[in-house]
Amino acid sequence: MFRKTVRLSTHGEGQIINISPQVEEAVRESTLDSGLVNIFVTGSTAAITTIEYEEGVLADFLRALNVFAPDDAEYGHNTRWGDGNGRSHVRASVLGPSVTIPFSNGVLMCGTWQQVVLVELDVRPSRERTCVITVTGDAN
Amino acid sequence: MFRKTVRLSTHGEGQIINISPQVEEAVRESTLDSGLVNIFVTGSTAAITTIEYEEGVLADFLRALNVFAPDDAEYGHNTRWGDGNGRSHVRASVLGPSVTIPFSNGVLMCGTWQQVVLVELDVRPSRERTCVITVTGDAN
Amino acid sequence: MFRKTVRLSTHGEGQIINISPQVEEAVRESTLDSGLVNIFVTGSTAAITTIEYEEGVLADFLRALNVFAPDDAEYGHNTRWGDGNGRSHVRASVLGPSVTIPFSNGVLMCGTWQQVVLVELDVRPSRERTCVITVTGDAN
Numbered sequence: 200m201f202r203k204t205v206r207l208s209t210h211g212e213g214q215i216i217n218i219s220p221q222v223e224e225a226v227r228e229s230t231l232d233s234g235l236v237n238i239f240v241t242g243s244t245a246a247i248t249t250i251e252y253e254e255g256v257l258a259d260f261l262r263a264l265n266v267f268a269p270d271d272a273e274y275g276h277n278t279r280w281g282d283g284n285g286r287s288h289v290r291a292s293v294l295g296p297s298v299t300i301p302f303s304n305g306v307l308m309c310g311t312w313q314q315v316v317l318v319e320l321d322v323r324p325s326r327e328r329t330c331v332i333t334v335t336g337d338a339n
Numbered sequence: 340m341f342r343k344t345v346r347l348s349t350h351g352e353g354q355i356i357n358i359s360p361q362v363e364e365a366v367r368e369s370t371l372d373s374g375l376v377n378i379f380v381t382g383s384t385a386a387i388t389t390i391e392y393e394e395g396v397l398a399d400f401l402r403a404l405n406v407f408a409p410d411d412a413e414y415g416h417n418t419r420w421g422d423g424n425g426r427s428h429v430r431a432s433v434l435g436p437s438v439t440i441p442f443s444n445g446v447l448m449c450g451t452w453q454q455v456v457l458v459e460l461d462v463r464p465s466r467e468r469t470c471v472i473t474v475t476g477d478a479n
Numbered sequence: 480m481f482r483k484t485v486r487l488s489t490h491g492e493g494q495i496i497n498i499s500p501q502v503e504e505a506v507r508e509s510t511l512d513s514g515l516v517n518i519f520v521t522g523s524t525a526a527i528t529t530i531e532y533e534e535g536v537l538a539d540f541l542r543a544l545n546v547f548a549p550d551d552a553e554y555g556h557n558t559r560w561g562d563g564n565g566r567s568h569v570r571a572s573v574l575g576p577s578v579t580i581p582f583s584n585g586v587l588m589c590g591t592w593q594q595v596v597l598v599e600l601d602v603r604p605s606r607e608r609t610c611v612i613t614v615t616g617d618a619n
Contacts, residue, residue, distance in 0.1 A: 333375055
């Protein structure tokens with residue numbers, strides 16, 4: 200098992216960061232030939248998924264999150280705690296904090312238009328995010 | 340690999356149980372130092388995710404599920420089988436049955452406000468749920 | 480670790496294929512007794528989840544996807560690229576590309592009414608899909 204923790208600075212709600220380069224680098228550093236890589240984000244107002252990293256799709260994706268957890272709805276979390284990120288929690292829990300991806304010959308088995316992304320959902324102007332990348336599998 | 344099966348009694352639709360204590364206990368019992376823990380719920384009308392276990396967020400989360408699978412919609416499953424849990428199936432399949440979380444020094448790498456939860460989505464007044472916790476990784 | 484790549488032909492948006500037989504076969508071929516099996520679909524317009532493989536539920540599930548990513552909405556992806564599958568990308572990213580399931584005594588620990596499925600979300604009349612099945616665990 201090889202473990203790498205990546206720290207990322209985000210600047211605001213709805214930022215989507217392509218972390219495929221960091222995931223691919225962790226797989227290379229592991230020196231494993233084939234196996235699985237798990238990517239997990241620490242915290243309850245961010246998510247990990249795969250998506251085509253294209254400006255149009257990213258905007259479409261964020262708009263969908265606004266359907267089931269609208270910007271302008273009333274949130275019990277906001278009423279109780281006043282931090283205004285009720286929608287962030289809901290969106291993060293629906294999307295989930297992790298994804299597990301196979302690799303072969305040291306290369307992710309994603310499609311050409313399928314990138315691994317960190318989705319910043321919190322409403323704060325900036326945050327530090329921790330992604331834990333865990334690589335398991337067989338050496339050559 | 341260490342495997343532990345946890346049985347939980349639920350009492351109704353929308354109950355959300357914080358199972359972080361059981362997951363942490365399984366990691367301790369595994370005696371592994373660092374690795375990954377997978378939590379899976381058996382059955383097609385419950386789900387596993389992570390969330391801040393706070394009453395406001397939990398209510399907000401359940402309300403979001405009602406947007407894409409409303410309580411009062413007509414479901415083909417209900418028409419065919421008459422068990423009234425069509426919405427439960429839909430919500431469970433969107434959320435997914437499992438999550439995989441890294442741990443280090445025997446401790447989950449979740450955020451302080453990020454708990455692992457079982458979401459009971461079925462409409463029956465009570466159910467027995469089976470969570471399968473699988474711990475893999477390296478000894479110290 | 481045992482790896483099997485399964486290729487499937489799909490014929491249109493909204494087709495849901497029960498791939499539990501292929502997953503169970505991969506577990507048998509691995510000759511492992513207990514562990515975890517990860518199922519991942521390559522590409523950004525398909526998804527993997529679990530569901531009761533029953534015609535009513537499948538239709539209900541597809542209708543839910545249309546709530547947060549409607550057929551008739553305008554998509555930035557479509558405007559930019561003209562391939563008309565903006566909704567497919569959004570739905571796939573919300574559902575996710577993979578699921579990880581425990582097995583014991585060579586048998587998946589799913590419920591009786593819980594099947595593993597590939598969800599074809601693209602709008603093309605036919606596609607070839609690649610599912611990567613990775614089995615890890617202990618021999619008897």
